[in-house]
Amino acid sequence: MSKNNKPVLLLIPLVCIAFFSLNVYAGHLEPFRSVPVPKHNPQTPEKIELGKKLFFDRRLSGDGTMSCATCHNPEQAFTDGQDISLSYPTTMNWRNAPTLINTAFQKFLFHDGRVKSLEDQALFPLMSAFEMNQNLDFVEEELRVVPEYVEAFKKVFGGDVTRERIAMAIAAFERTLVSVNSPLDKHLKGDKSALSEDAKKGLEIFEGKGKCADCHYGVNLSDNRFHALNVPENPALLNEPRVIATMRFTAKVYHYEDYKNLREDPGRYLITKNKKDRKAFRTPSLREISKTAPYMHNGVFKTLDEVLDFLNKGGGPGNKALKPLGLTGEEKRYLKAFLTEAPAGEDIAIKYPEVP
Ligand code: HEC
Ligand code: HEC
Incomplete structure (x- = not known):
C-alpha cells in the first residue's frame, strides 16, 4: 500500500461512523422511556399535586371561567376537540389545541416552536389576551389569599x-401525562403479537413507501423540526372576524411587518423571519393520534383519512417537503390501522383534584 492512500483510508471509518449515526437516529422508532426532567425543577409528588390543582383552577383566568383543562380536557385526550381552539369568552383562538400527552418529550412547544420548555410555556396562555386573559401580578395575589395554596x-x-x-408546578404535572404501554411500545420491545396483521403492514408502509418515519421517528414519533407541508388554511382565518383579530394581534406582537394584511398563518416564519420557515410547522x-382529531395546526382535517389523502398526493401546492406517494386504497387502509391502533397508550386516569 502506498503512503498516498493513508488520508483516504482514514476517511473510511469517519464516513462509516457518520452514516451509521445518521441511520440509527433518523427514521428509527423507539419505545417509551422516562421523560426528561430539568435539573432545576425535579419531580416530587407534592409538586405534581399542586400543579394538578392549578391546572384545574379557574382562578387562573381573568374572569374565572376557564382553566387549562377547558382547552386541554382530560376526557378528550387533553385537547378540546375543536378545529380552532376554544377561547376566552367573546374572543377566539386561531390554532388547534394540541394534546398535552408527551409534550415533555417535545424540544419545541407550540405549533411554531416559539418556546422551549414547559416552565416557559405555562405563563403564555395565562397572560394571552385571547386565552385566559389573566394578569400575573393579580393571579399571584389571588393565590396568596388561599391558605391551602400558601x-x-x-x-x-x-x-x-x-x-x-x-x-414550575404546572410543568411538573404535565410531565406525568405520558403515553405508555401502547401496542407500538410492546411491538418495539419484541412482542410480535402486539400489532394486528393490518397494523404490521401499516408499519412497513410508515417506515417504507410512505416515508412517514423520515419525519415521525424516535420515542415521540417526531423529529422536533419544522416543515412546510403547505396545509390549506382554515377558512376561519379569512371569514371569522374574531379569528382574524387574534391572527393579526399575534403577528403584531411578533413584529410581523405587514400584519394588517395577513391572510394566512405564517407558521415558524413568525418567529425566525427566515423565508424557508414560511408556513412551516x-x-x-x-402518539395518541386516534384520540386527538381534528388534525394539523389549524384543525383543518377532520379525520385521519383526510390527512392521509393530503399526504398521499404530496401535500399542499408548492411545498418542497413532500412528494406524491402513490399509495393504493389498501395501503392507506393499513397505514390508518397502524396509526389508529399502534401508538394509542393506556388511558390516563385523572383523579380530579379538589381545587381549594
Ligand atoms: C383557550 C384555550 C386554551 C387554554 C385555556 C390553554 N391552552 Fe394550552 N394551548 C392552546 C392552543 C390553541 C395551543 C397551541 C397554540 C399555538 O401553537 O400557537 C396550546 C398549546 C399548549 C402547549 C404546547 C403543546 C405543544 O404540543 O406544543 C402547552 C404545553 C399548553 N398549551 C399548556 C397549557 C397550560 C398549562 C394551560 C393553563 C395555564 C393552557 N395550556 C391553557 C389552547 C389553550
Ligand atoms: C417532511 C416531514 C413529514 C413527513 C414525511 C410526514 N409528516 Fe406528518 N406531519 C409533518 C408536519 C410538519 C405536520 C404538522 C403540519 C401542520 O400542523 O400544519 C404533520 C402532521 C401529521 C399528522 C397530524 C398530526 C396532528 O396531531 O394534527 C398526521 C396524522 C401525520 N402527520 C401523519 C403522517 C404520516 C402517516 C406520514 C406518512 C405518510 C407523514 N405524516 C409524513 C411532517 C411530516
Missing part, C-alpha cells in the same frame, strides 16, 4: 407564591 407553595418550594413557581407527535 401552605402548599411553602411545602413544595420553601417560599411564597410566585409566577415562576406556578409555572413543528412535526407533531403521533
Whole structure:
C-alpha cells in the first residue's frame, strides 16, 4: 500500500461512523422511556399535586371561567376537540389545541416552536389576551389569599407564591401525562403479537413507501423540526372576524411587518423571519393520534383519512417537503390501522383534584 492512500483510508471509518449515526437516529422508532426532567425543577409528588390543582383552577383566568383543562380536557385526550381552539369568552383562538400527552418529550412547544420548555410555556396562555386573559401580578395575589395554596407553595418550594413557581408546578404535572404501554411500545420491545396483521403492514408502509418515519421517528414519533407541508388554511382565518383579530394581534406582537394584511398563518416564519420557515410547522407527535382529531395546526382535517389523502398526493401546492406517494386504497387502509391502533397508550386516569 502506498503512503498516498493513508488520508483516504482514514476517511473510511469517519464516513462509516457518520452514516451509521445518521441511520440509527433518523427514521428509527423507539419505545417509551422516562421523560426528561430539568435539573432545576425535579419531580416530587407534592409538586405534581399542586400543579394538578392549578391546572384545574379557574382562578387562573381573568374572569374565572376557564382553566387549562377547558382547552386541554382530560376526557378528550387533553385537547378540546375543536378545529380552532376554544377561547376566552367573546374572543377566539386561531390554532388547534394540541394534546398535552408527551409534550415533555417535545424540544419545541407550540405549533411554531416559539418556546422551549414547559416552565416557559405555562405563563403564555395565562397572560394571552385571547386565552385566559389573566394578569400575573393579580393571579399571584389571588393565590396568596388561599391558605391551602400558601401552605402548599411553602411545602413544595420553601417560599411564597410566585409566577415562576406556578409555572414550575404546572410543568411538573404535565410531565406525568405520558403515553405508555401502547401496542407500538410492546411491538418495539419484541412482542410480535402486539400489532394486528393490518397494523404490521401499516408499519412497513410508515417506515417504507410512505416515508412517514423520515419525519415521525424516535420515542415521540417526531423529529422536533419544522416543515412546510403547505396545509390549506382554515377558512376561519379569512371569514371569522374574531379569528382574524387574534391572527393579526399575534403577528403584531411578533413584529410581523405587514400584519394588517395577513391572510394566512405564517407558521415558524413568525418567529425566525427566515423565508424557508414560511408556513412551516413543528412535526407533531403521533402518539395518541386516534384520540386527538381534528388534525394539523389549524384543525383543518377532520379525520385521519383526510390527512392521509393530503399526504398521499404530496401535500399542499408548492411545498418542497413532500412528494406524491402513490399509495393504493389498501395501503392507506393499513397505514390508518397502524396509526389508529399502534401508538394509542393506556388511558390516563385523572383523579380530579379538589381545587381549594
Ligand atoms: C383557550 C384555550 C386554551 C387554554 C385555556 C390553554 N391552552 Fe394550552 N394551548 C392552546 C392552543 C390553541 C395551543 C397551541 C397554540 C399555538 O401553537 O400557537 C396550546 C398549546 C399548549 C402547549 C404546547 C403543546 C405543544 O404540543 O406544543 C402547552 C404545553 C399548553 N398549551 C399548556 C397549557 C397550560 C398549562 C394551560 C393553563 C395555564 C393552557 N395550556 C391553557 C389552547 C389553550
Ligand atoms: C417532511 C416531514 C413529514 C413527513 C414525511 C410526514 N409528516 Fe406528518 N406531519 C409533518 C408536519 C410538519 C405536520 C404538522 C403540519 C401542520 O400542523 O400544519 C404533520 C402532521 C401529521 C399528522 C397530524 C398530526 C396532528 O396531531 O394534527 C398526521 C396524522 C401525520 N402527520 C401523519 C403522517 C404520516 C402517516 C406520514 C406518512 C405518510 C407523514 N405524516 C409524513 C411532517 C411530516
